[in-house]
Amino acid sequence: MHSFWIIFKQAFWTKAKTKSFVITTIIVCASFFLMANLPKLLEAFQGPEEDSVLHIVDASGELAPRLQEQLELIDSSVHAVPTGMSEAELRDGIANGTVEAYMVLEQEGQLTARYVSESANEMENGSGIEQAVQSLQTVLTAESLNLNGSQVERLFAPALFEREAISASSKSQEELSQTRGLVYILIMLIYMSVIYYPNMIATEVATEKSSRVMEILISSVSPVKHMFAKIAGIGTLGILQMLVFGLSGYAAIQTAGTGMTEGVFSVFGFSEVKISTFLFAVLFFLLGYFLYAVLAALLGSLVSRIEDAQQLMLPMMFLIIVASFIAFSGISVPEAKFVTVASFIPFFAPLVMFLRVGMLDLPLWEPLLAIAIMLITIGLLGWFGARVYRGGVLMYGSSQSLKDIRRAITLGNKK
């Protein structure tokens, strides 16, 4: 057990101390803060938002103030100011910077507006202005039809549309939209971590093999112990990194101010979400990690050069990518047959079963069955992987393919 901890510590610290790991962690955390505080930051850089002036060329003289009314209704910072200048003068103004933009408004039964600015994205409120012009058109039309305010309101009142699901396993629409965001994020996290950390293991093993230090290691400690200590060490590192991400994400949202906190939490359903979803996320993360880590260690033990590791990892990456396709497309149809089937296939289960647990009210035996299947697969892979690993680490050759698994087993074979 003693040597297990030594390898564990070594795997943990050598990876934790690498520049790439530290930098990735810092960048991800920093980007959380950046994203959460983006509005604030933009404000800080630009200073308080200045009201922009939109010159209105309006022959009638009535449209400009009415447009201003509509702009105020949508809280736009744009001021519609009637101008006496000709279009040619305004164009010159845009060219030398004294005029930001102008708009020609005409009403001949229907409202026509022509917005002119230096470039298409001039005046952030381009769409706001369009919206104001649209509503002005509506108001003018309503007036010409002699409709009063409440009639106009009735005309545009949206229909009430609700969904109700009969199936016992499906959650109500409200619950679903809340859960969906969270499940989406967690699946994303599990997906990334089953790619990232097992890859670390494969490279680690391949490095030890290519530098030939492996032969010394496995003459000191059994390859199986070595493999599992390494998997545990890097797994712990992964959990810690996820924890750091989680905490910094939480802190980032907190610092962004209360409005943001409520907004984000309600969109992603954090406030209403059941603890069990999180527990399942952690559980499936761990199982998925172990499943793929054992596979990665096995594959890593077959190559003699680090460059070849990526190539042998391809089939495994393929499995993960297929799992993610099923999971991400299943988010909108969690009850589809293919999702149900995939959720019991060990290599897909970490993502797909988690999706089902998160999105549906499943009877407990279903996730438990998937977990049991995964545990058995991990056990089998561990047993098989250990056999391949034993021989694989002694094997140096040019051919790098999955056929080498057989050679490795023969080499590592007891008798």
Add this chain to the structure above:
Amino acid sequence: MALHVEHATKRFGNFTAVDDVSLQVGQGQMHGFLGANGAGKTTTFRMILGLLDPTSGKVSWNGKPITYGTSPEIGYLPEERGLYPKMKVEDQLIYLAELRRMPRLEAKREAARWLERFEVPHYASKKVEELSKGNQQKIQLIASLLHKPSLLILDEPFSGLDPVNVEMLKSAIQDFQKQGATIVFSSHRMDHVEELCDNISILDKGKMVLSGSIRDAKRSFGKQKVHIKTDGDLSALKSMEGVEKFKKTKDGALFQISDDAAAQTLLNESMKLGALRHFAIEEPSLEEIFIAKVGKLHA
């Protein structure tokens, strides 16, 4: 206290890498393991270390099989040098010693002592990849014996070293032997083996073609050389019984003979031919034995 290899055979599919090899190395002995490239030396070492299981036969150390339980007692320097290229020398030595269950502090102290002895203490905090090959080799040797093993397996310990460093490592290995360690090492350099070892084994294509003490090997080799310096004409002795080869030199002749009796006859006969200035029976060098044993089978 001894290493026993009994009728060890290792087959990979149809290929027999090691065929019925037996070996005994007593405590405190240094055993030389010779063989051409691909003769099965590394495979034999791997079987001794328990990295590979023999197809048949067995290996024991002090009467017990070598397992991971005995790993603190065993040190190994593999033929292909293996160290973490990006790890600092000191960290690396401590890590590898800890794996052989040496306490951390002791490992640190021992590492410093050995680096001092090999005149490279300033490399302690350097990465291995920054070191020259010769210096990496020193680190590799330290890694194999830092934890004070009682059985040390060295696969080509001196390859790639300059003569000064060879002497340094040789004396370190000899000191280690004096402290009671049993050492098995392989080398292509016969002079090193002749200098360090009492007993040798020669392996050819997986088969043991010679095993025993160097002295016995030379005696039983039967091909001795007799060097005679005289003014008389020795060519008459060319066809004498027991003489296999005759070569005239500027002040005498060189004979290759098949047995000790022939040497005596040569001495008697040559004295009759004139006054002798020099008469010497030269033992065959290990190199000659090796080439004769291995080369003959290859031919």
